[in-house]
Amino acid sequence: MNYDPSINIVDLILRKRDSGTLTRNEIASFVYGYTIGDIPDYQAAAFLMAAFLQGMNEEEMLSLTDAMLNSGRVLDLSDIPGRKVDKHSTGGVGDKVSIPLAPIVAACGVPVPMISGRGLGHTGGTLDKLESIPGFSTALSIEQYRRQLADIGLVMIGQTDDIAPADRKLYALRDVTATVEFVPFIAASILSKKLAEGIDALVLDVKYGSGAFMQEESRARFLAETLVRVSEHFGKPTVALLTDMDQPLGQAVGNWPEIVESIELLKGKGPIDLKEVTMALAAEMIVAGERAGTIEEAFEAAQAVIDSGMALDRFKQMVAAQGGDVALIDEPGRRTETALTAEIRVPSGVPGVIERIDALEVGRAMITLGAGRMQKEDDVDPLAGCFLHKRQGDEVREGDVLATVYASSDDRLSAAVDALTEAWAFTETVKAPSPRIRDRYVDRSWSG
Numbered sequence: 001m002n003y004d005p006s007i008n009i010v011d012l013i014l015r016k017r018d019s020g021t022l023t024r025n026e027i028a029s030f031v032y033g034y035t036i037g038d039i040p041d042y043q044a045a046a047f048l049m050a051a052f053l054q055g056m057n058e059e060e061m062l063s064l065t066d067a068m069l070n071s072g073r074v075l076d077l078s079d080i081p082g083r084k085v086d087k088h089s090t091g092g093v094g095d096k097v098s099i100p101l102a103p104i105v106a107a108c109g110v111p112v113p114m115i116s117g118r119g120l121g122h123t124g125g126t127l128d129k130l131e132s133i134p135g136f137s138t139a140l141s142i143e144q145y146r147r148q149l150a151d152i153g154l155v156m157i158g159q160t161d162d163i164a165p166a167d168r169k170l171y172a173l174r175d176v177t178a179t180v181e182f183v184p185f186i187a188a189s190i191l192s193k194k195l196a197e198g199i200d201a202l203v204l205d206v207k208y209g210s211g212a213f214m215q216e217e218s219r220a221r222f223l224a225e226t227l228v229r230v231s232e233h234f235g236k237p238t239v240a241l242l243t244d245m246d247q248p249l250g251q252a253v254g255n256w257p258e259i260v261e262s263i264e265l266l267k268g269k270g271p272i273d274l275k276e277v278t279m280a281l282a283a284e285m286i287v288a289g290e291r292a293g294t295i296e297e298a299f300e301a302a303q304a305v306i307d308s309g310m311a312l313d314r315f316k317q318m319v320a321a322q323g324g325d326v327a328l329i330d331e332p333g334r335r336t337e338t339a340l341t342a343e344i345r346v347p348s349g350v351p352g353v354i355e356r357i358d359a360l361e362v363g364r365a366m367i368t369l370g371a372g373r374m375q376k377e378d379d380v381d382p383l384a385g386c387f388l389h390k391r392q393g394d395e396v397r398e399g400d401v402l403a404t405v406y407a408s409s410d411d412r413l414s415a416a417v418d419a420l421t422e423a424w425a426f427t428e429t430v431k432a433p434s435p436r437i438r439d440r441y442v443d444r445s446w447s448g
């Protein structure tokens, strides 16, 4: 760690403000100084805004990533056999991909150590989804994480305090200083956490569209390219898929509803778009884990573990190992028996084809319902959510059920139904939905 406590933070802010560049040591000193509390929030906020407005060059971005990565513990999983591969998604509405993906990949022989986050705003978080399984714990110690990975090749936990602590502090500050949407900060934030997990390779799902964190396609492309380049710089083979998040992914949105849909996928069923994204990411991870030589072979391996039931078994092993109610995985319908429900139907006077279902509107309705959170401290309702019976391109008639909404309170249910009704747009002409996967980035180049 190159922390030089004698560096004058005012000089660094001044130089950045006047579009100068900072050295590796200076950036490290800022990151460590802030993490340990030597640099106060007001100076760190000024530094972040100066960098946001004036930009950071490649060297500065790499130095920032390095300092954030080394601000805490960097795990070494080299004593566990196999190439460890993880996936990170920039998140979206209905993005439950990690839940079926990790057991599929693990069942193909690639160890998956996954450290995930919670949902904030309109995008959901893997941890909230997993914790909707009664008893399931995502708060394992690093020792438990390591042991479970060695035993069953699969573990899914939340961020621990000692991994990339600089990111936790800086992210909270970025959140309240309008400095989140800056690619060098985003890349350093995502990769400092992922590179500290002890993985050998990384697969990324960078989403764009109304329900994504990056709404504009060009910005998502720039992020994908940057993430791959920075991750490769740190010696991790990395592939990013660029995927469309204008419509909710799959038919279920909400924590427990998304677990139910993930189980369906592991049984070889489930919606086609969810399968498209899950299988494409699985194939990338299986190749990165050296369990298949080509993407085509990897697809076949992934399909084989679904067909044989091995992927679902692996999921159940993980649920059991992390304290969850495994019996419920065989009968998921039991959990929603007591939920309040409402239906959204096709109104009169609209044309007969669904033009789109706005993912952002659906995500916002989920917050109203209690399935998502606006503030980090908010609780989420595990059962709240919706199931979209009709989707983009479907032909409909007046009165057809578009969605079923689940909630635990009447007030929330009626407010969410009103909000969700706004998400549908109708048209006259039938148009097949476009594929979700739009591009593949590998080390600066892309092929589509």
Ligand code: URA
Pocket (backbone or CB within 6 Å): 171, 180, 185, 186, 187, 189, 190, 213
């Ligand atoms: N996700 C992260 O982990 N960090 C960011 O900065 C943005 C999204």
